[in-house]
Amino acid sequence: MDRPTPSSPTPRGPRRSRHWGDLIFAGLVGLGGAGVLVLVFAILGVLLYQSGLSFRAFGWQFVIGTQWDVRDNIYGVVPFVSGTLITSAIALVIGFPLAVGSAIFLTTQAPRWMRGPVGTVIELLAAIPSVVYGFWGLYVLGPYMRTNVEPALHRYLGWTGAFNGPATGTDILTAGVILAVMVIPTISAISRETLAAVPISQREAALSLGATNWETTRVAIVPYARSGIFGATILGLGRALGETMAVTMTIGNRDAVPTSFFSQGQTIASLIANELTNSNGPLQYSAIIEAGLILLFISLLVNVLARLLLWRVLRVTGGSTE
């Protein structure tokens, strides 16, 4: 490519025009970049502006208020923050071992012919529209949870107090399980990438010391990819925090702080989906916008954290992620 090109008969002409073309090109892409920035700040600005009414009315009480009372116009965001965090936590507790397990299996244990197809199938999970997950959760998983899983949980773990109340199949637990399935492709794919980025010398060193397969994975490979896996998990968490449709269909949509895994609840995303367009007045509307702002901050925090960790691990491994 760097071979000198045959000199053109009019060297100045083309260079000048390229110069102008470059300017136009730079201007256009610059406009694109600035446009995206403007868009982000416009969204933030609108959220801040529209949540003003609620912020003035409740101040910090909004952040610690446990009541969402449409009739008396008292709004607090704790029911939704807790619903969001609990469902996301369930998603990670169930989804993380499956996702990371599948990633380790595919990078270290699976025969070569299996890696591509199985990896693709796992990533296909991410291509299923969330409303389809919701539909499946409402009519297939929910009834199964209600008749089989939840009674069993209550029988063996009821003493903890976290598995009490009527088993309905539309509750925090079902929403969490659906989210677990939805975060698996994210966590699995990125974990696989970071595991694949572990230098072969790590593995060879461990094996040459007489380590078994399990010991090699545990001592040499996973620690090396640890922060990448952590970053992948946080990205998965980001997806769980913001998921709307599937959660709205399975969580039971109740504006109260959940008291057990069988409680109906509401996440911030499902609150917005359910109540924003039908809000009963400007104050409720503003309170919902403020809840959205809080979700934005939580997601932002989580994503920045994930990017930082991923950036670190990819730099350490020299960015050799294929």
Added chain:
Amino acid sequence: MKRQQSKAWMYVLVAVVVVVVIIVAAGYYAGWFKGSTTNSSGTCAPPSGGAIKGAGSTLVYPLMFQWESVYGGGTAVNYASVGSSAGITDITQKTVQFGASDAPLNHAQIAAAPGKVLTIPESAGGVVPIYNVAGVPTLNFNGSVLVQIYQGTINNWNSTPLQTLNPGVNLPNAAISVVYRADGSGTTFIWTSYLSLESSAWASSVGKGTMVMFPVGSGQAKNAGVAGYVQKTPDTIGYVDLNYALNGGVAFGKVLNPAGHYVLASVNNTASALKDANPTLPAGSGDWYNVSVLNAPGAGDYPITSLTYVFVYQDLSGVFGSSLTQTQAETLVDFLYWMVTTGQSYSAQLYYVPLPASIVGADETTIGSMTFGGSAVPNSCGSSV
């Protein structure tokens, strides 16, 4: 090489032509190209070039859709089914020419409007308790039992009060799973108005509204969501509009009326309830918040019945200023006249309740009071006003 390429293009071209032909043929048989069948739209002919917009209630949407597709050949009116509360917001912000809601405006909403709002009841419907109990095709309910179920004090299908209302019915020993509307809803307003009427405890602790804090249960979005969930989930109870229950094929219960009969809701006994309730209607510009046609006195009347409303501004030019043309004002008034007269004949086939003559008369008076530029708006419907 070149030849092969052109051949490939030929194949693509042929494939495209075949697909298009198949689609067109299928579409022809599906009736895509039949054009809008010109239904009789009475004597009305909307003025051209003045299309108007409305928004609001999802309850009335199937009927409104029928109306807008029949009236003026389907181009004069555009209704968005965004939900009652959103419809009220839209008319308050003047982004639509009429709003529709199953709940009348409350005092705060009246105060927030930029001009005098007229309330025009345009249809009516019943709200029914739907349930899913294996092997129980019909169930009797009364107000007190429904209140207790929604309060959570009756929480098993074989509890004594339910057994008492349903002698001889083999009710299962299963927990009742209560379902309500998760989104703000006129249906919830009607349902909680009925529960408030039946129980002062409910009225003071929960009250009525398009969105209330139900003591127990889980929420599903929209009428169709509640109907679908109850239909698929054993031991549930919910509430939906009669048309959704009938169209969705979900079991719904009889409700005890004040005359002492258990009534299974139908278009006929909801219509008779509307007639017998004979509510003293306020003027179109008045306060409708406490208008109720619940618990009508007739022997066959279905007790959970409600009007549903359209809201417009009385002084059209005063409120909309230059953003509304004279032609649009004429279309609006013309459409409203048509809706409460000729339009009523489309109600029953969609399981809505046609308005009785007394309410139609009141509506016509209200519509006649609308002005543009200080004078009454002409209409083509040949109304009595």
